[in-house]
Amino acid sequence: MRDDLRHDVLQRIESEFGLKHRAPTNYMRGGTCPKCNKKELYTRFDSPWQLICGRQEKCGHTVHVKEIYDDLFEDWSKRVPATENAPTATARAYLEFARGFNISLIGGWFTQETYYSTQHDAGSATVRFALEKGGYWERLIDKPSRFGKMKARFQPGESYKGVWWCPPCVDVLEAKEIWIVEGIFDALALVHHNVAAVSAMSSNAFPADSLQALVAARPGNLPKLVWALDNEPGAHAYTKRWVRMARELGFTCEAAQIPQRDNRKVDWNDLHQRWQFLDEGEKRDTQVDKDITTARHHGALLIAENATEKALVMFDWKRRSEFHLEYGNRLYWFKLDLEKYNKAIQELEDSDHHEDQQLNNKQMRSKAMQQCGALQRIATCNPKALYYQENKLTDESWYYFRITFAHDAAPIKNTFTSSQIASSAEFKKRLLGIAPGGMFTGTTQQLDAFIEEQTDALKTVQTIDFTGYTREHSAYVYGDVAVRDGKVFKLNEEDFFDMDRLSIKTLSQSVILNLNTDLEKFDTEWMDIIWQCFGAKGLVALAFWFGSLFAEQIRQHQKSYPFMEIIGEPGAGKSTLIEFLWKLCGRIDYEGFDPTKGTPVARARNFAQVGNLPVVLIESEREKTDGSQTKQYDWDELKTAYNGRSVRSTGVKNNGNDTREPPFRGAVVIGQNHAVNASEPILQRLVHIAMTKDGQTPQTKLLVEKLERMPVDRVSGFLVKATMMESKVMETVRKKGPEYEQQLLALPEIRTVRIAKNHAQLHALVDALVHVVPLKKHQVDAAHAEIRSMAKERQLAINADHPIVVEFWELYEYLNSTAGGLNHSRNDGLIAVNLNDFAKEAAEKRQKVPDLTELKRHLKTSKCPKFVETNRNVCSAWDTDAANKPKTVRCWVFQAA
Ligand SMILES: [Zn+2]
Structure with missing residues (x-):
């Protein structure tokens, strides 16, 4: 290994893994x-x-430094520039250190060239191999990722079709066995270990010309072919096809497949590097032998022509008399009765039938096996356990299976509970239920053997039952996209997100987001439309919405995240705005839900189904047009959501008996015509945006329509980009939040710490928003000014009494002055009122009596006069009983102003 490279690697592995010489x-x-x-x-x-992990049996994990420090192994021209004296220095370094090849063996087989792409405006050194028919194949070796998917190329206009690439050291006229692999590097790898290998150049290329030339050159002396293409579904189909075609040409064929573990692609070059890692000699030879034998076994399984042949291959390998196997997406049970089998063999050997006498050894074993009924079909489809998934919060778990059919139908994926895989009857029922026509006819004992193999060392996938950010895993998990540490992950073929050391998925399907991760499609034209139609208020609403994507992290650092209230008369545009904000997060045709509708359980579900996404409550405060009482939402229910605690006891039952209180992970947005009427603690938690029709023009109307028509594909990149910027956003919020809080508290108008904190968070979010969308300076300034005045207004709103209380005191003044009085207090400093008296008086004076239940709820918040206590027995200053003694009256007591 080159000294400079080795030095860099040693330094990194020492600090990252703690490896010591x-x-x-x-x-x-x-x-x-x-x-x-x-x-x-x-x-x-x-x-x-x-x-390499020394726990060979239990773990055996292997890390390739080339994979984890690809930057060290990428810029070969920089590390080892070619010179006049050493024109192939770069290529040699690449082959030697990135591929592990021995230059003394392959030294003269390649040249070093350069490639330049005008499309990418980038160039790279290449390692080039000349092809037999003319033309060449070359590998790009300097940061190939710059060229998109292309890492290697053929000479344009030339075709390698029909002819393989044969390493100069391989003599195909002499070789007893020729291995046919996909790539040139695969072939190079094998010739290092005395395997005569040629490269077909692609899995989909049949080297017909080369094979025919062999047939002509070696009549009656053909070598055996070992088809050793990559172990992946596409190449499997080709392997079977090429084996058939080569057999027709007269070749004896076998196959070899490298088993793939942990979803990692291992090719012959990788194996070669592993072998090189072992000391030369017996240890290495044994390992090479073992790996090649295993690969040939897997190849034999792949090209077995029927279930019986496959069973024989397995029987020879396992040496067990009973096992299950899969062939053609059906499951079989193999059980050999040796006595019966030997008898069948004997009969075939002694047979007088001409047909039987023609059988070769393998065919005879096959026939004997069929005759003694060793193979029994136990399922008409092929269930495969992909992983175990668990929800730690609810203590539920499932096995996730993929079921592939023998016919053309698309595979299905679904869950089995532990009891459904524990007995054949349950398994049969579940399989029929989820896989149309999927029939299991095996016994429980056969199922046990099958499940045991399937679930051995099975991967575990974590699940969450909501959509969005999970703070337990520090990841954003949506339906088919996830984001963690600034990286985007797509749902893999097995329906989970494979994020380095975390495997996770969401079970929730109630919130569907259409997220476009192609950020080149993300355009920000909408920003200016929001600005033109909604002005600074629109930006503040956007900043809060944006902050919802970080509500959990914000609460983690600053304990709370406010609620946003957007009010405005019909037509002021609040629904348009909210629906568009949803579109930025990929949710379409949705505004929110009405908390007064539906059961408490349904409401609880709405609060629990998202993480770091808004929960929008709409139109619960209704006009009482016909005078009837409408159900009121009890805003106090929300109080705990401010700190991320459960919104009341939700009573969601799991399989056990305990009641689960899922924390609130979202952010509350309230959209309605009138301001929220609630207790002071709730009012303190709100940031309030009042929208009006002022400023609406025919032109803004057109723009709003444009906003409504804007395709989700062009704007949902907002959520993706925002969540990718998590660390930057949080850095800004953490740093700026407390600064803004001090600034707000320094204003003479602001006295409530909570109001300062809520609005300071909004200020900081406006600054953080700049990381994601291109806000102009005057827009940022306008948003900050708007937030300052919102804070001041909020303080005023808190200072004032609730309208129903104000109304009560106005009516009280009127009634108390006209009648004998309502105040029972003998103490001038106090006011004592009996609410029934109050209602009676009001009715007599033909005044509208406020709803007493509602009144009682708010009267306790009365500031002026200040509420003291309720239900005090007061000796009336003026009311007397029959004996003319002062009456004792139950009163609400207030401090006289
Ligand atoms: Zn390990």
């Missing part, structure tokens, strides 16, 4: 394994290519 040995040890976290990671000191 154990002099005088050639090993570094004591590193922390990233998979099992045990301090068993080791590597070689002279060539730290790979880091």
Whole structure:
């Protein structure tokens, strides 16, 4: 290994994994394994290519330094520039250090060239191999990711079709066995280990010309072919096809497949590097032998022509008399009765039938096996356990299966509970239920064996039962997109997000977001429309909405996140605005829900189904047009949501008996015509935006329509971009929030700390918003000014009494002056009122009596006069009983102003 490269690698693995050189040995040890976290990671000191977990049986994790430090292995021209004297220096370094090849073996087989892409305006050195038919294949070696998906290329206009690439050291006229692999590097890897390998250049290329030339050149002496293409579904189909075609040409064919573990693609070059890592000699030879034998076994399984042949391959490998197997997406049970089988073989050997006498050994075994009924079909489809998924909060768990059918139908994926895989009857029922026509006819014992193999060391996937940010995992998890540490993840084929060391999915399907992760499609034309139609208020609303995407992190640092109230008469545009804000998050045709409708459980579900997304409550405060009482939402229910605690006891039952109180993970937005009428604690928690029709013009009407028509694909990048900027946004909020809070508290108008804090958070979010959308300076200034005046107005609103209280005192003044009085207090400093007296008097004077229940609720908040207590027995100053003694009256008591 080059000294400079080795030096860099040693430095990194020492600091990242804690690997230490154990002099005088050639090993570094004591590193922390990233998979099992045990301090068993080791590597070689002279060539730290790979880091290997010493717990070979239990973990056996292998880390390729090339994969984790790809920056060190990328810029080869910079690291090793070619010179006049060494024109292939760069290519050699690449082949030697990135591929592990021995230059003394392959030295003359390639040239170093350069490639330049005008499309990407970038160039790279290449390693080029000439092809037999003319033309060449070359690998780009300097930061190939700059060229999009292209890492290698053929000479334009030339075709390699029909002809393989044969390493000069391989003599196809002499070889007993020729391995046919996909790429040139695969072939190079194998020839290092004395395997005669040629490259077909692609899995979909059948080297017909080369094979026919062999047929012509070696009549009656054809080599055996081993088809060793990549182990992936596309290549599987080709392998079977090429084997058939080569057999027709007269070749004996086998196949080899490298088993793929942990979803990691391992090719022959990777295996070669693993082998090189072992000391030369017996240890390495044994490993090479073992890996090649295993690959040939897997190849034999792949090209088996029927279930019986496959069973035979497995029987020879496992040496067990009973096992299950899959063939053609059906499950079979193999059980060999040796006595019966031997008898069948004997009969075939002794047979007088011409047909039987023609059978070769393999065919005879097959036939005997069929005759003794060793193979029994146990399922008409192929269930495969993908992983175990659990919800730690509810203590529920499932096994997630993919079921593939023998016919053309698309595979389905679904869950099995533990009891559904514990007995054949339950398994059969569930399978029929989820997989149309999927029939399991095996016994429970057969099922046990199948499940045992399927679930051995099965991966676990965490689940959440809401959509959005999960603080337990520090990840944003939506339906098919997830974001963590600024990186976007797509749902994989097995329906979960594979995020480095976290596997996770959401079980919730109630909030569907259409997120476009292609940020080149994200355009911000809407920003200016919001500005023109809604002005600074629109920006403040946007900043709050944006803040909802970080509500959990904000609450984690600052304990609370406010509620936003957007009010305005019909037509002022609040629904348009809210619906558009939703569209920025990929949710379409949705505004919110009415908390007075539906059951408490349904309401609780609405609060619990999102994380770091708004929960919008709409139109609960209704006009009482016909004088009837409408149901009022009890805003106090929300109080705890301010700090992220559960919105009341929700009574969601899990399988056990305990009641679960899911924390509130979202942000509350209230949209209605009139301001929220609620207790002071709720009013303090609100940031309030009042929208009006002022400023609406025919032109803004057109713009609003444009906003409504804007396709979600062009704007939902907002959520993606915002969540990707998490660390920057939070840095701004953490730093700026407290600064703004001090500024607000310094204003003479602001006296309530909570009001200062809420609005300071909004200020900070406006600053953070700049990381995501291009706000202009005058817009930012206008938004800040708006927030300052919102804070002042909020303080005024808190200072004032609730309208129903104001109304009460006005009526009280009137009634108290005209009649004998309502005040029973003998103390001038106090006012004592009996509310029934009050109602009676009011009715007599033909005054509208306020709703007493409603009144009682708010009267306790009365500031002027200040509320003292309720239900006090007061000796009346003027009312007397039959005996002319002062009456004792139950009164509400206030401090006279
Ligand atoms: Zn390990």
